[in-house]
Amino acid sequence: MKALVVGGGGREHALCWALGASPLLDGIICAPGNAGIARDARCVPVAVDDVEGLVALARAEQVGLVVVGPELPLTLGLVDRLAAAGIRAFGPTAAAARLEGSKAFAKAFCARHGIPTAAFATFTDAAAAHAHIRRHGAPIVVKADGLAAGKGVVVAQSVEEALTAADAALGGAFGEAGRTVVLEEFLAGEEASLFALCDGTHALEIGTAQDYKRAFDGDAGPNTGGMGAISPTPALDGSMVERVMGEIVRPTLAGMAAAGAPFRGFLYVGLMLTADGPRLVEYNVRFGDPEAQAVLPRLMTDLGQLVLGALDGALNHMDLRWLPKHALTVVLASRGYPGAHATGTEIRGLDALPTGEDLFVFHAATRRDGDRLLASGGRVLAITGLGDTLAAARERAYAAVDAIDWLEGFCRRDIGWRALARA
Numbered sequence: 474m475k476a477l478v479v480g481g482g483g484r485e486h487a488l489c490w491a492l493g494a495s496p497l498l499d500g501i502i503c504a505p506g507n508a509g510i511a512r513d514a515r516c517v518p519v520a521v522d523d524v525e526g527l528v529a530l531a532r533a534e535q536v537g538l539v540v541v542g543p544e545l546p547l548t549l550g551l552v553d554r555l556a557a558a559g560i561r562a563f564g565p566t567a568a569a570a571r572l573e574g575s576k577a578f579a580k581a582f583c584a585r586h587g588i589p590t591a592a593f594a595t596f597t598d599a600a601a602a603h604a605h606i607r608r609h610g611a612p613i614v615v616k617a618d619g620l621a622a623g624k625g626v627v628v629a630q631s632v633e634e635a636l637t638a639a640d641a642a643l644g645g646a647f648g649e650a651g652r653t654v655v656l657e658e659f660l661a662g663e664e665a666s667l668f669a670l671c672d673g674t675h676a677l678e679i680g681t682a683q684d685y686k687r688a689f690d691g692d693a694g695p696n697t698g699g700m701g702a703i704s705p706t707p708a709l710d711g712s713m714v715e716r717v718m719g720e721i722v723r724p725t726l727a728g729m730a731a732a733g734a735p736f737r738g739f740l741y742v743g744l745m746l747t748a749d750g751p752r753l754v755e756y757n758v759r760f761g762d763p764e765a766q767a768v769l770p771r772l773m774t775d776l777g778q779l780v781l782g783a784l785d786g787a788l789n790h791m792d793l794r795w796l797p798k799h800a801l802t803v804v805l806a807s808r809g810y811p812g813a814h815a816t817g818t819e820i821r822g823l824d825a826l827p828t829g830e831d832l833f834v835f836h837a838a839t840r841r842d843g844d845r846l847l848a849s850g851g852r853v854l855a856i857t858g859l860g861d862t863l864a865a866a867r868e869r870a871y872a873a874v875d876a877i878d879w880l881e882g883f884c885r886r887d888i889g890w891r892a893l894a895r896a
C-alpha cells in the first residue's frame with residue numbers, strides 16, 4: 474500500500490523515514506516535502522493548505538494511507554475530506570482538531586471533564602478583559618484563542634504588559650485568531666511534553682520530550698517553533714507518565730468520544746509539572762517539531778503498523794518497543810530566525826556525516842539547486858544524536874553540527890541543559 478505524508482518540515486522528514494521502514498507500506502509520497510525528504514519519499518509540490526489538491530493527489534496516486542503532519546490542514550478539515558472520499562487518513566477531524574485550533578474550546582473542554590489545567594476566563598471585550606487583569610494582578614498569561622503560529626501567548630510579568638497584550642490581540646494583531654482572548658493563571662514549574670497515539674478510544678504513550686523554545690542559549694531571546702529537544706525526558710518518569718495518561722490523556726479521549734468527535738491521531742500534551750501535580754498547558758493535535766525528530770529514531774516498533782492499528786481502533790492490542798537510548802536533537806536555523814532571515818544560502822558538508830544508527834539528519838527547509846543544497850526557510854535542519862547517556866547523545870549531535878559548513882546558519886549550543894543539570 475502507498476502512503477502519503479502531508480507536510481514539508483523536519484517532523485515530516487522523520488515521519489517519512491520511519492514509515493519508509495515499514496514492510497506494510499511500499500512507497501511513500503510527501504506533499505510538498507523538501508530536498509532531504511526527497512531521499513526517503515517521492516515529493517509532490519502540493520501545499521499543506523490546499524485541501525482539494527491533497528485529496529486529488531491521494532486519489533490519483535491511489536494511496537491507502539495518509540498521515541498528516543502539521544495542524545493547519547487538520548483544522549481545515551483535510552481528514553474529513555479524505556474520509557468522505559473513502560481514503561484512510563491518520564489525524565483528527567476538524568471537530569477534534571479544535572483541541573488545538575481554539576484555546577477557548579480546549580479550556581472549556583478541560584473544565585467540563587475535570588482535566589487539570591490553569592484557571593482561566595475568556596473575553597471578547599477589552600474593558601472586561603482589563604477589569605479581569607486588574608482584579609487578578611500579575612503574573613498572568615494572555616493567549617489569542619486561535620492559531621497564531623506560536624506568537625499568540627504572552628506570559629505577562631506586570632499588569633501593564635498584560636493590558637498591552639490583551640489590547641494587541643483584541644485589536645487584531647493576530648487577525649481573527651485573537652478576537653477572543655483567554656486569560657490564564659500563571660503556572661510555575663518545569664515544562665515537559667508527552668505524545669500519545671490515539672485511535673478514538675485507546676491511547677498509547679509514544680514518547681516524552683522537552684523542547685527548547687527560545688532562540689538563544691540560556692533560554693534567552695524570542696520564542697520559536699523549537700530549537701531542539703531531548704527524548705525521553707527525566708522530568709516524566711514512569712509514575713508521572715501514568716499520572717498524565719490517567720489524569721489527562723484518557724479523560725481527553727473519553728470526553729471527545731462522548732462529544733461525538735473521537736480523537737484519532739497524535740495527541741501532544743504540553744505540561745507544567747507544578748508542586749500540585751501535572752497541569753495541561755496546551756493540546757496540540759499532531760506530533761511536535763522537533764520532538765518527532767528526537768522520539769522516532771528511538772522507536773523500534775513499526776510506525777506503519779501502529780498507525781494502521783490506530784485506524785482499525787486496535788491500539789489496545791498493541792505495544793511499543795524502544796531502543797534503550799537517549800536522543801538529543803539540535804535545530805540549525807537561518808540567522809535572524811524567528812525574525813527576518815535570508816534564504817537560498819548554501820549548506821555544505823552533509824554528505825560526509827556518519828549518519829546511520831546513532832546519527833540522523835532531518836531536513837526542515839531545504840531545496841536543491843543542481844549539486845548545491847540551499848536553505849529555504851527559518852528552521853532548516855534537525856540533527857539527532859542517540860547515545861547510551863544524554864551526554865553521549867549530545868556529543869554525537871554537536872559533533873555533526875560542527876562538521877556542517879553553513880556560515881549563514883546558527884543553533885543553540887545548550888540543548889539538553891535542563892535535563893543534564895539534574896544529573
Ligand code: AMP
Binds near residue numbers: 591659660
Ligand atoms: P502555549 O502556546 O499555550 O503552549 O504557550 C506557549 C508557552 O507559554 C508555553 O510553552 C509556556 O512556556 C508558556 N505558558 C503558557 N501557558 C502558561 C501558564 N498558564 N503558566 C505559565 N506559562 C505558560
Ligand code: GLY
Binds near residue numbers: 684698699757762764
Ligand atoms: N515544538 C513545539 C511544537 O511542535 O509545537
